[in-house]
Amino acid sequence: MIPTVVWGTGNVGRAAVRAVNAHPALDLAGVLVHSPAKIGRDAGELAGLERLLGVAATDDVDAVLAAGPRAVVYAASGDLRPDEALGDVVRAVRAGAVVVTPSLYPLYDQRGAPPEFRDPVLAAVAEGGGALFASGVDPGWGNDVLPLLVSGLGSTVDAVRCQEIFDYTTYDQEDSVRHLIGMGHPMDYEPLMLAPSVPTMVWGGQIRLMARALGVELDEIRETLDRRALERSVRTRTMGEFAAGTQGAVRFEVRGFVGGEPRIVIEHVTRIHASCAPDWPVPPGGADGAHRVIIEGRPRIEVTVEATDEDENRSAGGNATAVGRLVNAIDWLVDAGPGLYDALDVPLRPAAGRLGRK
Structure with a gap:
C-alpha cells in the first residue's frame, strides 16, 4: 500500500x-x-x-x-x-x-x-x-488525453475543440465564482480570470501539449471573450443572490493557430443561471454541466461526457x-x-x- x-x-x-x-x-x-x-x-x-x-x-x-x-x-x-x-x-x-x-x-x-x-x-x-x-x-483529461484519443479515430482532422459548459447554480466556491470569474459583479468589473493573457496562462499549456502530441507547430495563441448580464436577479442555494444587470454568463476561447487558422481550441461557457445567454451552447438534456470534445474532420466526431457526484451534482462530478x-x-x-x-x-x-x- x-x-x-x-x-x-x-x-x-x-x-x-x-x-x-x-x-x-x-x-x-x-x-x-x-x-x-x-x-x-x-x-x-x-x-x-x-x-x-x-x-x-x-x-x-x-x-x-x-x-x-x-x-x-x-x-x-x-x-x-x-x-x-x-x-x-x-x-x-x-x-x-x-x-x-x-x-x-x-x-x-x-x-x-x-x-x-x-x-x-x-x-x-x-x-x-x-x-x-x-x-x-x-478537468484536465477533457483538454488533453480525451481529445487526443478521439482524434485518432478519424481519417482527417481539421480542428480540435474542447468545451466546458457549466452552470454554477449548484457550485459551492463563492470567492472563485464571484471574484475570480466575476459572476454578480457589475459589467465594468474586470475579474482576474478573464483579464487579458490570463486564460492563455491557465489553458495555453494544454493547447501546447495537444499541439506537441499532434505533431504541429503553433503560430500563436489568441483569446476571445464575451460576457452577458443577467436580465433578472437569481438566487443560488450555496452562494446567495446575483442581481439583475450584473455579469451572469461568460464565454471565452483560447485558440491555438496552425497555418493561420484556429486548429486547437479550448472553450469555456459558464453561467450563474440557465436563463442567461440561452443562445450559447448548453449541456444536453438540460443538465447543469458537461464536457465536450469535437473533432472537425472526416468523420466529424463529437463526444460529450457528463459526470455526477455528491447528490447528483455535476459540478462535483467534474471535480x-x-x-x-x-x-x-x-x-x-x-x-x-x-x-x-x-x-x-x-x-x-x-x-x-x-x-x-x-
Missing part, C-alpha cells in the same frame, strides 16, 4: 479523500487542512462519506511530511496564491513524495513551463527523489473525474520513479481492482 496524504479538503480535496480511500493500492495516511474548524475532524466526515476513516485532519505540515508519505494529493487552491502553492508542492517533492495536483497551471505542459516554476521542482526532484504530475481540474485522473496515476508514478511528468507521459489506465469497490 502507498501511504498517501490529501492536502486540502475543499471541492477538490473532498473528492481526493474519497478517491484515495477507494483505491486498492493507496492508504490514506493523513489529511492536511487550513481552517481551524476542520482540525481534528475525521477525514470521512470532511469528505462526505457515510463512515469514519480513522484519520483526523491536522494543520501540522511538518509532522505530516516528516512521517514520510509516499504520495501527496495537493488539493489546495493555487488561483490566488500560486507562489505559496508552488512552495508547498516543492516542499513535498523535496520530502520524497510523488505529488499530483491541479493547482499549478504553468506545469500542465511542464516542458514549456516558465523557469521560475519548472526549475524549483526539478531541483526538489534531484534533492529528494520525489515526482510531480499536474493536470487540470476543469471528481479530474481528481480521479490524478489519484489513479499515483501508483504508476511511484513505479516510474523521480521526475516531472505531464499528461502525455502518464497513461490513462483501466480501474483495475476497483470494480464494485466502495
Whole structure:
C-alpha cells in the first residue's frame, strides 16, 4: 500500500479523500487542512462519506511530511496564491513524495513551463527523489488525453475543440465564482480570470501539449471573450443572490493557430443561471454541466461526457473525474520513479481492482 496524504479538503480535496480511500493500492495516511474548524475532524466526515476513516485532519505540515508519505494529493487552491502553492508542492517533492495536483497551471505542459516554476521542482526532484504530475481540474483529461484519443479515430482532422459548459447554480466556491470569474459583479468589473493573457496562462499549456502530441507547430495563441448580464436577479442555494444587470454568463476561447487558422481550441461557457445567454451552447438534456470534445474532420466526431457526484451534482462530478485522473496515476508514478511528468507521459489506465469497490 502507498501511504498517501490529501492536502486540502475543499471541492477538490473532498473528492481526493474519497478517491484515495477507494483505491486498492493507496492508504490514506493523513489529511492536511487550513481552517481551524476542520482540525481534528475525521477525514470521512470532511469528505462526505457515510463512515469514519480513522484519520483526523491536522494543520501540522511538518509532522505530516516528516512521517514520510509516499504520495501527496495537493488539493489546495493555487488561483490566488500560486507562489505559496508552488512552495508547498516543492516542499513535498523535496520530502520524497510523488505529488499530483491541479493547482499549478504553468506545469500542465511542464516542458514549456516558465523557469521560475519548472526549475524549483526539478531541483526538489534531484534533492529528494520525489515526482510531480499536474493536470487540470476543469478537468484536465477533457483538454488533453480525451481529445487526443478521439482524434485518432478519424481519417482527417481539421480542428480540435474542447468545451466546458457549466452552470454554477449548484457550485459551492463563492470567492472563485464571484471574484475570480466575476459572476454578480457589475459589467465594468474586470475579474482576474478573464483579464487579458490570463486564460492563455491557465489553458495555453494544454493547447501546447495537444499541439506537441499532434505533431504541429503553433503560430500563436489568441483569446476571445464575451460576457452577458443577467436580465433578472437569481438566487443560488450555496452562494446567495446575483442581481439583475450584473455579469451572469461568460464565454471565452483560447485558440491555438496552425497555418493561420484556429486548429486547437479550448472553450469555456459558464453561467450563474440557465436563463442567461440561452443562445450559447448548453449541456444536453438540460443538465447543469458537461464536457465536450469535437473533432472537425472526416468523420466529424463529437463526444460529450457528463459526470455526477455528491447528490447528483455535476459540478462535483467534474471535480471528481479530474481528481480521479490524478489519484489513479499515483501508483504508476511511484513505479516510474523521480521526475516531472505531464499528461502525455502518464497513461490513462483501466480501474483495475476497483470494480464494485466502495
